[in-house]
Amino acid sequence: MDVATPCAIYRALLRHYPDTIPGGISYGDPFEVLILTILSAQTTDRAVEAVRPILFSRYPTPAALAAADEEEVGEIIKPTGFYRVKARHIIGTARRIQEEHGGSVPRTMEALTGLPGVGRKTANIVLSNAFGIDEGIAVDTHVKRIAGLLGLTDETDPVKIESDLKALFPQEVWGQINALLVQHGRAVCIAGRPRCAACMLTPWCRYYSEGKKIVTRT
């Protein structure tokens, strides 16, 4: 692939989504980033944003959330789905932050993925969004699908996709390109029904250029 192509794609995306920051939502401080990213699993931005003010006015700090009642938290975060598991996770995470990390969100992949409810995906987003640390690119269904359509990778294994993407983009934009691809996947390049008329990436898109015959589901 032409080395200029990834750069052009990045610029086209950024022109279209100028406010995109790593993670996709402006979350505020690291504690909020972490908790809201956990809540973001398998739900919509709308649900998370609806829950956000209620949750943090009641539990503004790790200490407050660590002492919270699981059922009460569950009731508040219900619109985000998986609410029982998520309540257990965010309270557990708050407790571990209190007990093992001196009350502040840890800044390493190992420490973050050690927290309940935090996997590689969430840790990646927190690192880039809250701390500006670009350690990797979280390959979710959106990233996988769009990177394939754009010919940025031919791999199907998420680990290999990630290393391909890391090689194509400078490290300081990893978190941002990650967020841009996800945002584009939710707004325009939607799985199964891509809105090609609204897409700014058609010049580089296999699906578009090859007669819309490529499977756009993952």
Next chain:
DNA sequence: ATCCCGAGGG
């Protein structure tokens, strides 16, 4: 009906 900015557990 089907999918979603996953993670944990068997």
Next chain:
DNA sequence: CCCTCTGGAT
């Protein structure tokens, strides 16, 4: 590796 956890959007 496959299952479960949940509500909301389309």
